[in-house]
Amino acid sequence: MGNNQDKPLTEHTSHSNRAPSRRETHTSSDVSLKNDDFKDMAVSGKKANRPSDIPFKSDDFTNMAVSGKRKRSSYLVVAAFDFGTTYSGYAMSFRDNPLNIITNQSWIAGSEKLISLKTPTCVLLKPNKEFHSFGFEAENKYSDLSLDDEHHGWLLFRRFKMKLHNTEGLSRDTTVEDVNGNSMPAMTIFSMSLRYLRDHFVESLEKKTLGVTETDVQYVITVPAIWDDRAKQFMREAAVMSGMESSRLLLALEPEAASIWCQVVTTQEEQILAGVGSKYIVVDLGGGTADISVHEKQPSGQLKELHKASGGPWGGSYVDNNYISCLTNIFGKATIDRFKKEQMADFIDLHREFETKKRGIRFDTEGKVTFKVYVAMMDIFKDIESHSLQESIENVGLSGKITITGDKLRVDSSVVKSWFDGPVDSMICHVKDILSEPKMKDVKLMLLVGGFGESQYVQNRMVKEFGSKYVIIPEEAGLAVLKGAVRFGHDPDIMSARVMQYTYGIRILLPYDEFLHPSRKLKVVNGEKKAKDVFDKFVTVGSEIPVGYKVTKRKTPNDMNRTFIPVFRASSDAPYFTTDQGCTEIGFLVINHPEGKSLQDKVFDVTFTFGDTELFVEAKMLHSEREFSLTIDCLK
Known part of the structure; x- marks a missing residue:
């Protein structure tokens, strides 16, 4: 210069x-x-x-x-991708019938034979670091390789989206680690994931339609509203690397998308939100973050934001982490690390089982909750430790709260609920702070959405803590963000401010x-x-x-x-x-x-x-x- x-x-x-x-x-x-x-x-x-x-x-x-x-979208198709911390999925609709949202129905969870509307956000790379698979397919392939002791050199990346939550130092050279601590550029892993989802969608579109090409598609990717400019740019660049044309790509804010979808749902509860002048707080609880916004319905039919988006790392994955921490306290870090390394198939099944169990935990759940203890974990513990499991339980102060009988781990419901309390308490405290502001006094409604928002324990706590508010939990709360993102793609002006x-x-x-x-x-x-x-x-x-x-x-x-x-x-x-x-x-x-x-x-x-x-x-x-x-x- x-x-x-x-x-x-x-x-x-x-x-x-x-x-x-x-x-x-x-x-x-x-x-x-x-x-x-x-x-x-x-x-x-x-x-x-x-x-x-x-x-x-x-x-x-x-x-x-x-x-x-x-102008409203001129594209024939809008495809939205909900790229989550724990699960991802996509949905689409056509311009001539934008509210007929089509979700992918073909995610199959392998050994569980479970058909799901979303698939785990995980990527499997071959030893040469080429992409192999994504989602359930990636988990199942790595499990099979582990059973045959052929998984060495393969890289499985899980729950890496939270890398974009704390963006200090975020760059194009930022790395993420696989389940064994091996690093790869985060941009590469994100773009591989998005490319798989995009290709899966395009293949599905080609089977459903004639005369519609990929260039007729408006893409939408959901992101937390609390993300800053750095994280949004990272996601956009990863999407462009995946093959999405930037001029046909929108970013939709997750709590906004959920709010947008609930404006058109026809149940009586959701219709309350659609009334002109309705003011409500949106609490979007995902796998990694809690995302909170406040909206008002305008006479024009648009939505106006009343409070800046806020939130924190209070998603459902932290309940999973607390469960693993409890197992680590009982069995020891060396046992869990070796179990994870040598028995990845069982480790993945352990997570899947817990995901199912935690959805059924309620605030009034009593007695004990049963979890499976894997034989390999017991054998590794006996090989490493010189004391008994009962002594371990007593040493961590859980005597009488946790018992092990055969291959069953019986955990007192008070302990299980405590795994929820860290993220849920933080989220509730934050929501109360927002609602205590003078300008929020007219906010009488609460919309609870997101995958973690489907938890019965979370729902019970929210109703208990916010009894003065009318808490609305839409059907398929975990899909509200995805479906709303499709509608946003057709009509991006639905937010006025x-x-x-x-x-x-x-x-x-x-x-x-x-x-x-x-x-x-x-x-x-x-x-x-x-x-x-x-x-x-x-x-x-x-x-x-x-x-x-x-x-x-x-x-x-x-x-x-x-x-x-x-x-x-x-x-x-x-x-x-x-x-x-x-x-x-x-x-x-x-x-x-x-x-x-x-x-x-x-x-x-x-x-x-x-x-x-x-x-x-x-x-x-x-x-x-x-x-x-x-x-x-x-x-x-």
């Missing part, structure tokens, strides 16, 4: 009152990159070199809210004022005193933003070839400097402008569009009138 790097860019504001169409505006992975480009990015983490500081000078800038309407999770802005220079600005922020530019690192705010955390809210900045570059714009977010509503506590640089824009012979020929408008499920950015070169989409590169 030469010596011009620290010169301020001049800017002013203009507005457009047209929201970008879904086919015109792209995000994270839309800078004319092909699948091969993303593959290279995933492996090497390459990105453009950037200067350390490209400040902007603030002249006149105002915000303007524009709630532009988008969302509440910002963060304050967003960019870094600029202002005239230095010794009474306002600390001396450490003084910077001399072309002989003028400037205050550096000033946070130029676009939108404010907690504010209600209509879908299509635009902020446009006009800039004169100081470099002939390209401009870098760092983008920041803050957890507070009024950050002053981008270095304030709680401020984070989420990524940066790269604007290439080779056209023109002077800097004035390269003046451009950059427009940020808020209020959607992702942050969209577009640019327009004023001299050449070239328009193009931009990516905020959030992945390191």
